[in-house]
Amino acid sequence: MESVDSAEAPPVEALQSVFHLYETRRDGDRVFYYGESLVPERMLVREVWPAFRRAGYEVEVTSTASGNEDVVVARPVSDGIDGVPxxxxxxxxxxxxxxxxxxxxxxxxxxxxxxxxxxxxxxxxxxxxxxxxxxxxxxxxxxxxxxxxxxxxxxxxxxxxxxxxxxxxxxxxxxxxxxxxxxxxxxxxxxxxxxxxxxxxxxxxxxxxxxxxxxxxxxxxxxxxxxxxxxxxxxxxxxxxxxxxxxxxxxxxxxxxxxxxxxxxxxxxxxxxxxxxxxxxxxxxxxxxxxxxxxxxxxxxxxxxxxxxxxxxxxxxxxxxxxxxxxxxxxxxxxxxxxxxxxxxxxxxxxxxxxxxxxxxxxxxxxxxxxxxxxxxxx
Structure with missing residues (x-):
């Protein structure tokens, strides 16, 4: 997992009003936003989902193993069948x-x-x-x-x-x-x-x-x-x-x-x-x-x-x-x-x-x- 400039990540601006962002990391095609949620989890997802979806990403909210930080995980949406199923x-x-x-x-x-x-x-x-x-x-x-x-x-x-x-x-x-x-x-x-x-x-x-x-x-x-x-x-x-x-x-x-x-x-x-x-x-x-x-x-x-x-x-x-x-x-x-x-x-x-x-x-x-x-x- 590598650190990335949040400006280069998917629509980070959608997080600004509901999530206090500390760090952004990338693991393969997934992007992890570490920070502190300012609203309940379901409200957070509801607020940021449209912008991320338009950019081609699904989002989910989890937390670090220690529970000290909230994590928003963005992963690309599947666009169909990849290879022979x-x-x-x-x-x-x-x-x-x-x-x-x-x-x-x-x-x-x-x-x-x-x-x-x-x-x-x-x-x-x-x-x-x-x-x-x-x-x-x-x-x-x-x-x-x-x-x-x-x-x-x-x-x-x-x-x-x-x-x-x-x-x-x-x-x-x-x-x-x-x-x-x-x-x-x-x-x-x-x-x-x-x-x-x-x-x-x-x-x-x-x-x-x-x-x-x-x-x-x-x-x-x-x-x-x-x-x-x-x-x-x-x-x-x-x-x-x-x-x-x-x-x-x-x-x-x-x-x-x-x-x-x-x-x-x-x-x-x-x-x-x-x-x-x-x-x-x-x-x-x-x-x-x-x-x-x-x-x-x-x-x-x-x-x-x-x-x-x-x-x-x-x-x-x-x-x-x-x-x-x-x-x-x-x-x-x-x-x-x-x-x-x-x-x-x-x-x-x-x-x-x-x-x-x-x-x-x-x-x-x-x-x-x-x-x-x-x-x-x-x-």
């Missing part, structure tokens, strides 16, 4: 493989022995993989494109490979930069669910239009219990509009696996719209109601634990029939809530148009909600 590409490839394998084994009823004998047989499950990844990638790219539009340093999607039942745990992005204002926070938060729902409706419609599948006799005879993925209201609405069935009287006939992509899109929409922490719902509600979002988030874990208890003790569902699902998300939402959503620099209200859009987004999410999304049935 190998981690994103690697996870994408791994998720394609995992969803094809799980799709072939679980949803296309290809025996494991056949896959071992000829691994290329999993390519038969490519429509399932395309449906699942199409929904998830569209959701995350909605966040990414709107984030870039607002100039926020945001990563490309990271897809997460997994095993049964879908071959993936979903996808995430990282918002590494500061949030300019509540409008940007709202737009980025709402873009994912809305884009994902459009893709979900398309995938569901395509899946319903495809011919049903016949379950092999060995799979029917060898099953005592099956896991049933119940239809969210939105799926039934799409099926009714298209005049297509979602189940058949013959137990050996089932809907095309592409429909599972639509089911996943709806289920993940519900989870993402939980109004806690860094989930989409947390960002949207933070933008809509400001810091009152923390009170909303505090209720969410209690509601989820309440759902689990109601299913188990009142409706007599087992731990495997959505009870464990809601209990797990009650625990996870408790952890997520501690971090909280992104704090925008500018706390100006988002306006009535965005407020209405937020209400509409949660209403669409409600059409994807099921009290019992998964249950075990004997056949």
């Amino acid at each position: 190998w981690k994103n590409v690697g996870l994408l490839f791994a998720t394609i493989v995992s969803t094809m394998f799980v799709g072939a084994l679980t949803w296309y009823y290809i025996p494991f022995s056949d896959i071992v004998a000829n691994p290329l047989v999993v390519l038969r499950a490519w429509p399932f993989t395309a449906a699942i990844l199409g929904v998830l990638a569209t959701h995350e790219l909605g966040h990414y494109l709107v984030g870039r539009y607002h100039g926020v340093d945001i990563s490309l999607p990271y897809l997460i490979p997994f095993v049964f039942p879908f071959g993936t745990l979903g996808a995430i992005i990282q918002m590494r930069g500061q949030m300019p204002d509540r409008k940007a926070l709202f737009d980025i938060g709402v873009a994912g669910p809305l884009a994902g729902l459009v893709a979900t409706v398309v995938v569901t419609a395509v899946g319903l239009s495809l011919p049903p599948m016949t379950i092999p006799q060995w799979a029917v005879q060898g099953s005592g219990e099956v896991i049933v993925f119940n239809n969210p209201p939105l799926l039934d609405i799409i099926a009714t509009l298209l005049g297509r069935p979602t189940e058949y009287a013959d137990p050996s006939v089932t809907v095309h696996p592409v429909i599972i992509g639509g089911w996943v899109g709806m289920f993940f929409t519900v989870l993402n719209l939980l109004p806690v922490g860094q989930l989409d719902g947390g960002h949207i509600v933070r933008a809509m109601v400001g810091e009152a979002q923390e009170r909303v988030a505090a209720v969410v874990p209690l509601a989820l634990f309440g759902l689990a208890g109601y299913l188990h003790y009142v409706l007599d569902y087992s731990i495997n029939e959505s009870v464990g699902l809601w209990a797990f998300w009650g625990l996870l939402s408790t952890v997520i809530a501690f971090k909280g959503p992104a704090d925008p620099v500018d706390e100006s209200p988002i306006g009535p148009t965005r407020m209405v859009l937020g209400v509409v987004t949660f209403a669409l999410g409600a059409l994807c909600f099921l009290l019992v999304p998964i249950e075990v049935m004997t056949i």
